[in-house]
Amino acid sequence: MVRLRSVLGLLRGTDEGRDLLEQAHHWQERVFDRLTEGWSAERRHEFHRSMRDLMDRSRDQET
Numbered sequence: 001m002v003r004l005r006s007v008l009g010l011l012r013g014t015d016e017g018r019d020l021l022e023q024a025h026h027w028q029e030r031v032f033d034r035l036t037e038g039w040s041a042e043r044r045h046e047f048h049r050s051m052r053d054l055m056d057r058s059r060d061q062e063t
Helices: 004-012 015-035 041-062
Strands: none
């Protein structure tokens, strides 16, 4: 199984890969903005923080 971290490392190693990651990040931000339209800044911040916590916990489970 290829680990996401390995794939991201490979992408970051080239200009094209970095451009692709930047475009993906911008797309994710646009989707997040649309999905949370009408939410308060506090609610958006709390959701973002919770998602980061889950991602950190998921990463810890891999090791």
